[in-house]
């Protein structure tokens with residue numbers, strides 16, 4: 296009965312999308328380079344010689360951005376959260392005791408994932424808007440016997456950075472724990488050294504630091520984690536799609552697990568290639584220079600940043616919304632008038648501007664800072680827009 300379900304009348308995309316794409320300056324997804332967009336438009340066979348060559352290079356480049364020699368770099372068809380869940384599902388067995396170091400929304404999500412695979416999370420929450428403290432973590436490790444530690448490098452939700460990640464990860468290894476690190480927003484924007492810091496699983500997504508598309512994510516397991524937990528496992532993990540041994544068939548043995556997201560992998564290949572071309576040291580320096588200039592410009596305008604300098608993330612900048620100003624009104628004005636999109640926050644009265652990948656470019660900073668100041672003013676804030684723009688200019692030219 297074709298008539299019972301007639302075709303719906305649909306508005307074509309060109310009438311839904313804005314005439315001019317918005318400049319995506321929020322907490323992700325971020326703008327993608329033309330090479331990434333072009334690669335994303337191609338479909339090839341998911342198995343065979345061409346795909347194998349692409350996968351070999353993605354793994355090599357993955358090892359570079361993770362700074363590891365591990366042979367267990369894997370991709371997953373899914374958001375950053377799927378990579379988080381894949382790390383958890385393969386390293387946390389039922390009844391395992393997990394120390395979940397939390398500073399906000401995403402680190403809490405890791406704890407929820409631990410709970411769902413029947414692990415036993417103990418939450419160690421950092422002080423308000425601060426990164427985890429090494430001595431506090433060590434006390435927790437002494438008091439309880441843990442199998443795994445989870446944490447984020449950058450807590451995108453409230454713009455807190457765990458600057459002590461290296462010490463904490465090495466400490467966890469000394470206490471016999473495997474460490475899972477969420478680097479979704481930070482990877483390739485700031486230093487992270489998987490092998491040197493003794494991290495056992497690193498997770499990233501496409502749409503943030505790497506400036507690729509959302510929906511294809513990358514992770515790596517250490518040789519140690521693979522040998523201890525994955526190769527010698529006694530029970531199958533709960534999730535068939537996220538099973539690291541099955542994923543290994545595709546990523547290391549040129550055979551079939553599920554149909555790989557070929558276009559997304561090609562896009563990721565290009566995004567990673569651009570990282571290699573730029574080199575990590577240069578890329579870190581660019582992110583730091585741009586983010587610090589943006590922060591200085593925001594403060595020079597008379598606005599405040601949420602997190603103290605010592606604990607502040609550079610990859611996403613959290614701006615306190617002045618009393619009597621509506622964050623939503625600012626965001627709407629920025630989108631409508633200036634065609635710049637930034638993010639609100641989960642429950643906090645802040646606005647967030649991303650400094651990940653293509654967002655960290657001088658021309659994008661000038662447009663975004665101007666749009667922010669002008670929209671804040673339109674929403675009732677009192678501030679000095681020219682002073683902010685001048686400070687941005689001063690900082691960018693002083694450091695370059």
Ligand SMILES: *Cc1c(COP(=O)(O)O)cnc(C)c1O
Pocket residue numbers: 323374375376377401447449450451477478479480500503509
């Ligand atoms: C964005 C983000 C995630 C989740 O990524 P999705 O692709 O939205 O699933 C996890 N952790 C951090 C730190 C993030 O910034």
